[in-house]
């Protein structure tokens with residue numbers, strides 16, 4: 347008998363899965379079921395990381411506050427109170443099984459430095475090796491908008507990419523995505539498999555946003571998270587949080603079908619509607635609960651560590667507008683660095699090695715940017731020169747840099763390992 351594959355699994359739980367929206371009382375039953383499921387998964391050899399929201403919601407109740415205050419410092423103080431209790435609850439529940447947990451609180455600042463990004467990675471690896479369940483949340487007490495991940499859906503996708511997870515489970519109040527809102531449209535049908543999110547979700551209505559007032563994420567943030575995670579090679583699953591044991595059934599099912607993923611992903615003639623229908627009957631036959639699976643980009647096409655870090659770990663400070671030729675050279679198989687000759691314009695001010703967006707524009711015969719053609723953001727770069735220096739050397743050959751600036755740091759404005767482009 348062949349041994350079953352084991353996975354690294356990241357599970358994201360929103361505030362509304364862990365805390366009652368109205369009373370802000372803990373949903374201890376759900377938390378217990380999650381703990382039982384994680385223990386079962388671990389006993390099967392899987393490695394599990396939890397991304398748990400709920401710090402602010404728990405802090406509100408602890409301090410007898412009805413509403414989230416507007417003032418940032420107050421929210422940060424509330425988060426400090428709630429986070430301790432939140433992790434205490436997880437520790438108490440996991441402790442019943444003798445399972446050790448670890449708290450990891452992240453802000454974007456913690457990963458903007460490449461060494462720190464690798465450090466975070468090493469810490470996760472060690473914890474998983476020790477058999478510990480890391481429990482991650484945003485460090486709300488210290489993070490302000492510029493250094494925030496924004497919502498825990500995004501944080502969970504970044505965590506999943508950071509640890510090189512096989513699966514990201516986004517637990518929510520619906521069992522799966524539907525082609526429309528099933529509460530208002532009886533014709534809505536489940537979307538069970540999304541082979542390529544870059545091609546969109548035809549007919550899916552995700553505009554309604556968050557349905558709860560204790561969290562910050564809605565379905566839209568889940569789709570963004572799925573895009574981020576699948577681009578980094580992580581399969582992403584949306585499933586209902588009220589029945590955590592379904593996760594175990596879904597993981598067991600994945601072990602039997604994950605060899606089909608690349609076939610589905612690479613089939614250009616795929617009938618998407620038929621795929622959903624066939625899958626629906628297969629789930630019914632096997633008594634498998636509904637869920638939506640976003641298939642990950644395969645090894646060859648997913649973002650590698652450093653590219654992921656540049657695209658999702660860093661905050662951009664400005665932009666370079668480059669021409670089509672430069673874009674092609676920087677994205678071809680044998681990737682080139684970015685030369686000054688390919689740059690048409692510089693936006694905003696930035697220091698060397700800060701991260702900037704790369705946008706494609708059209709160059710007019712006089713060398714200037716054609717304002718009639720809309721710009722398209724295509725990637726990111728960390729530059730060897732400041733915005734002021736690049737403004738002076740844009741459009742020039744590299745051997746002219748020294749004449750213009752009086753020195754030359756490099757012939758490239760950005761080295762190839764400081765350039766990153768999303769896979770599609």
Ligand SMILES: N[C@@H](CCC(=O)OP(=O)(O)O)C(=O)O
Pocket residue numbers: 359360361362398399400401402403483484486496497498499560561562563564
């Ligand atoms: N970090 C915050 C939660 C932020 C968040 O994204 O919440 P949710 O939309 O419930 O996942 C907290 O612990 O309260």
